[in-house]
Amino acid sequence: MPSLAEEPVAVIELPPIADSLSPEMTARLREVAEAAKADERVTLSLEGFVPDGGSPQLNIGLAEQSLMVVRKQLIAMRVPVGRIQIIPFGEHHNRARSPTNHWVEIYVRVRDR
Numbered sequence: 001m002p003s004l005a006e007e008p009v010a011v012i013e014l015p016p017i018a019d020s021l022s023p024e025m026t027a028r029l030r031e032v033a034e035a036a037k038a039d040e041r042v043t044l045s046l047e048g049f050v051p052d053g054g055s056p057q058l059n060i061g062l063a064e065q066s067l068m069v070v071r072k073q074l075i076a077m078r079v080p081v082g083r084i085q086i087i088p089f090g091e092h093h094n095r096a097r098s099p100t101n102h103w104v105e106i107y108v109r110v111r112d113r
């Protein structure tokens with residue numbers, strides 16, 4: 001299921017098997033969270049990816065781990081859980097963002113009232 005938006009509003013990079021974000025990535029995520037909280041129609045679609053390599057099952061699992069770290073941070077920043085969607089893709093992506101880090105692309109969707 002490819003993204004509906006052409007470009008993500010943010011890309012969050014994480015080292016493999018990270019359980020927290022760097023200060024730079026936290027600041028980037030905070031900007032997204034504040035924008036999402038400002039409009040109740042906004043939902044965030046988080047898509048997780050890893051560099052090429054490993055089995056498809058392993059890569060999906062690693063992508064899910066990164067997604068959960070970002071999701072947990074968004075919830076801590078008071079973005080309502082029901083407005084966060086996660087989609088693990090593993091290594092399937094048309095453009096590699098990092099040869100070593102995992103990354104989460106964040107897309108904003110606006111629902112009609």
